[in-house]
Amino acid sequence: MKNKxxxxxxxxxxxxFSVIYAEDFKPEVVGPNESTSRIRITPTExxxxxxxxxxxxxxxxxxxxxxxxxVVLEVEILDDGTIGEIxxxxxxxxxxxxxxxxxxEAVKQWKYQPGTSRGEPVxxxxxxxxxxxxx
Numbered sequence: 001m002k003n004k005x006x007x008x009x010x011x012x013x014x015x016x017f018s019v020i021y022a023e024d025f026k027p028e029v030v031g032p033n034e035s036t037s038r039i040r041i042t043p044t045e046x047x048x049x050x051x052x053x054x055x056x057x058x059x060x061x062x063x064x065x066x067x068x069x070x071v072v073l074e075v076e077i078l079d080d081g082t083i084g085e086i087x088x089x090x091x092x093x094x095x096x097x098x099x100x101x102x103x104x105e106a107v108k109q110w111k112y113q114p115g116t117s118r119g120e121p122v123x124x125x126x127x128x129x130x131x132x133x134x135x
Contacts, residue, residue, distance in 0.1 A: 048077040048112040048124060056106035056130055059097050063134065067093050071103035071130045079121040081112040089127060103130035 069092040076084030086104050093099040114121040
């Protein structure tokens with residue numbers, strides 16, 4: 001009897017939370033502010049796939065100072081697989097000659113198979129991480 005009550009209580013809690021989250025489901029907005037925010041890719045869409053990757057040049061000053069880390073970019077992949085806008089989401093080293101700039105310059109040269117929605121190529125925003133590691 002105690003096990004049945006526990007099971008019923010557990011099922012009730014699961015239903016309660018699934019209803020709460022289902023009602024609150026909205027596409028998640030990514031971006032640094034409202035004027036440049038984008039809607040995150042939904043599960044029914046197929047994300048873009050990298051076809052050609054150009055490695056970043058490690059800036060000499062950053063290498064000499066021992067700066068390393070991950071630059072996270074928000075990248076607009078156009079419906080033809082080329083790169084549109086790029087914004088820095090997580091910075092490592094800002095400014096001219098920094099790791100952020102090196103990451104942007106590399107990704108500008110990348111080529112993607114575009115993402116699709118309902119079988120059609122579409123423009124999408126993705127997050128792309130570029131690692132800078134000293135050996």
